[in-house]
Amino acid sequence: xxxxxEAELHTYIDGALSEGARAEIEAWLASxxxxxxxxxxxxxxxxxxxSLYNPVLDEPVxxxxxxxxxxxxxxxxxxxxxxxxxxxLGWIVRxxxxxxxxxxxxxxxxxxTAHVVYSPEVRHPVEVPAGEExxxxxxxxxxxxxxxxxxxxxxxxxxxxxxRLLSGPQGPVAQFMYQDxxxxxxTLYVSRQRGEPRDTAFRFSQEDRVSVFYWVDGNFGYALSGxxxxxxxxxxxxxxxxxxxx
Amino acid sequence: xxxxxIIEHIPRLRRYARALVGDRxxxxxxxxxxxxxxxxxxxxxxxxxxxxAWLFTIMHNVFVNQARRRRYEIEQAMEEVPAVSVRATQSxxxxxxxxxxxxxxxxxxxxxxxxxxxxEQLTYEEVSGALEIPIGTVMSRLSRARERMRQLLGxxxxxxxxxxx
Numbered sequence: 001x002x003x004x005x006e007a008e009l010h011t012y013i014d015g016a017l018s019e020g021a022r023a024e025i026e027a028w029l030a031s032x033x034x035x036x037x038x039x040x041x042x043x044x045x046x047x048x049x050x051s052l053y054n055p056v057l058d059e060p061v062x063x064x065x066x067x068x069x070x071x072x073x074x075x076x077x078x079x080x081x082x083x084x085x086x087x088x089l090g091w092i093v094r095x096x097x098x099x100x101x102x103x104x105x106x107x108x109x110x111x112x113t114a115h116v117v118y119s120p121e122v123r124h125p126v127e128v129p130a131g132e133e134x135x136x137x138x139x140x141x142x143x144x145x146x147x148x149x150x151x152x153x154x155x156x157x158x159x160x161x162x163x164r165l166l167s168g169p170q171g172p173v174a175q176f177m178y179q180d181x182x183x184x185x186x187t188l189y190v191s192r193q194r195g196e197p198r199d200t201a202f203r204f205s206q207e208d209r210v211s212v213f214y215w216v217d218g219n220f221g222y223a224l225s226g227x228x229x230x231x232x233x234x235x236x237x238x239x240x241x242x243x244x245x246x
Numbered sequence: 247x248x249x250x251x252i253i254e255h256i257p258r259l260r261r262y263a264r265a266l267v268g269d270r271x272x273x274x275x276x277x278x279x280x281x282x283x284x285x286x287x288x289x290x291x292x293x294x295x296x297x298x299a300w301l302f303t304i305m306h307n308v309f310v311n312q313a314r315r316r317r318y319e320i321e322q323a324m325e326e327v328p329a330v331s332v333r334a335t336q337s338x339x340x341x342x343x344x345x346x347x348x349x350x351x352x353x354x355x356x357x358x359x360x361x362x363x364x365x366e367q368l369t370y371e372e373v374s375g376a377l378e379i380p381i382g383t384v385m386s387r388l389s390r391a392r393e394r395m396r397q398l399l400g401x402x403x404x405x406x407x408x409x410x411x
Binding site: 006007010014015038041042045046048049050051052053054056057059061062064065066068069200201202203204230234 | 253256257258260261264265271274275277278279281282285341342345346349360361363364365367369370385388389392393395396399400
């Protein structure tokens, strides 16, 4: 009997083998119990790894993953094509410098800082309370130059407290504050972003004790901050995202 | 360009990413970056060729680049043992946790090969294509990874030992 190569032994547990090859390996294993024991262990590894990770297939796919869109890519491809033609060269170059591919980490940092400053406020957490929600939303929309919405998070246990206008590196920023019955507060930070409109995926950042999920949608950056576990914050962030992108 | 083509692969990309990096959120970030890149490069995909293998190649490149930029926090990943099937009995759960811990101790290169073969059930040729390495390298990584896992699991007494009377 000719010695079997290591690769052939692995084929026995992984691959589709012809009858002949299978019989040959089985004959080998019958007279080489150490190899047989080794293959048995490898096959068990396969089974354990599958039972460990197959459950991921049954999990619902996070909305943020389904929301990944080709737009940004098309835009970059189009920009590259124009660039190659030499049209609008200066404008494109400026646009490239103004448009980092990754969302700026500072969005998360700014949002977390604003969260830490305003969420502990007892008497003046907001400038305009939720009782005047319509006025609040209209006012902030006007200042940011877009149509804002205050997401409805009551089904998740968070009621709108109100909102305020802040100042950010790109001008006005809107902050909406929410709170649950235990007084746990979340803030949604909305600011205009520099450069070309683009979309990014959800990102997570831990800023000291504050968890932040943030993303960029068109010209605006959104960041949801809270001092809660990221799993819980993600649930809220997904709802916020869905409501803002119906 | 058909979104559904890529979307239907997301559950398997998530499974592979989860097994590769351990932490659920880091894994989904990896999937997200992979999808963004896939969309941006979709014009490079040859219709009719294996889209799943192409996506694994992209994920591999993203993973390697990220690992180069900042090393994944393996220790944290080890603490967060992924949810196991509810059907698993207690002793099976222990085994699953052990096998996951041992998986984390492999080098990323070995882990990729083991997972693509064992969990994703790619052929050796497909693994060679997805990771852009020669098939001989696939086999040597696979062989070393499996033997290392066997040694580690054996050392912990997880694999049933022969009863000696």
